[in-house]
Amino acid sequence: MSLPPYARLLGVTLELVDDLPQIVMPFGQHVVGRPGFLQGGAIAGLLEVASVAALRHALAGETARIKPINGTVDFMRGGRDHVTRAAGEITRLGARVATVTAIAWQDDRARPIASARMNYLIERAGR
Amino acid sequence: MDWDPTTITRYLLETPSVAGHGGRLGQHYHAHGDDWVEVAQPWHADLVGDEDSGLIASGPIIALMDIATSLAVWHRVRSFVAHATLDLRIDYLRPARPHQIVIGRGECLRITRSIAFTRGIAHDGDPDDPVAHVAATFMATAGHYPRVGA
Numbered sequence: 001m002s003l004p005p006y007a008r009l010l011g012v013t014l015e016l017v018d019d020l021p022q023i024v025m026p027f028g029q030h031v032v033g034r035p036g037f038l039q040g041g042a043i044a045g046l047l048e049v050a051s052v053a054a055l056r057h058a059l060a061g062e063t064a065r066i067k068p069i070n071g072t073v074d075f076m077r078g079g080r081d082h083v084t085r086a087a088g089e090i091t092r093l094g095a096r097v098a099t100v101t102a103i104a105w106q107d108d109r110a111r112p113i114a115s116a117r118m119n120y121l122i123e124r125a126g127r
Numbered sequence: 128m129d130w131d132p133t134t135i136t137r138y139l140l141e142t143p144s145v146a147g148h149g150g151r152l153g154q155h156y157h158a159h160g161d162d163w164v165e166v167a168q169p170w171h172a173d174l175v176g177d178e179d180s181g182l183i184a185s186g187p188i189i190a191l192m193d194i195a196t197s198l199a200v201w202h203r204v205r206s207f208v209a210h211a212t213l214d215l216r217i218d219y220l221r222p223a224r225p226h227q228i229v230i231g232r233g234e235c236l237r238i239t240r241s242i243a244f245t246r247g248i249a250h251d252g253d254p255d256d257p258v259a260h261v262a263a264t265f266m267a268t269a270g271h272y273p274r275v276g277a
Contacts, residue, residue, distance in 0.1 A: 041190020
């Protein structure tokens with residue numbers, strides 16, 4: 001699975017953990033909002049990359065275009081100057097629409113800094 | 128200090144020592160009115176989320192709308208207040224045209240003692256044909272927002 005140019009701007013990498021994709025984002029000035037904290041947009045971007053990675057993984061190589069319909073991002077805690085990880089979980093993968101819930105965390109996955117629920121239109125090849 | 132949305136937007140996004148994520152994305156001040164502020168996000172190859180279409184990823188648009196709606200809150204109270212985004216919902220109404228600058232316009236709907244409600248649109252030239260619509264809420268992290276009339 002390759003990540004888009006925007007993922008390279010964020011400086012994220014993809015890791016497979018227990019055979020599921022996780023997106024890892026080191027801290028840096030390029031993702032800072034107020035001093036010492038991650039910008040909400042960078043966290044949202046990380047959640048978006050994790051959501052699409054989870055979908056690509058679930059589609060398992062099937063040729064499909066993934067188009068965002070809408071999404072809601074909840075910010076639970078400030079993102080500090082640590083590595084942030086994010087993973088998406090497929091809530092529903094239908095023929096045309098998929099819903100993904102993603103969370104981002106730093107030290108403890110049980111204490112997420114943000115979550116997102118995203119809806120995507122799936123355009124499968126040949127349909 | 129007198130409130131000036133142009134100065135603070137340029138300070139936050141265009142001052143190299145201050146501008147973090149928004150600066151890396153290349154965002155800059157665009158315009159403002161009595162009750163709105165606009166921030167510009169120029170197209171750049173680094174921002175592409177889908178290489179087949181050349182479409183900008185949704186992350187930069189959310190970052191754009193987060194700062195535009197934040198600025199709208201500060202513009203409403205005519206001062207900078209430390210606050211944190213509680214949540215942000217975005218509807219992608221249509222794809223932005225590739226290579227086109229995207230403008231994020233934020234408006235503040237109401238400010239309570241500690242919560243600010245906003246909405247915004249992103250457009251690529253025509254505000255009547257937006258590419259995205261957002262609703263975002265903020266919380267004053269140090270206690271409360273200053274009181275505003277009406």
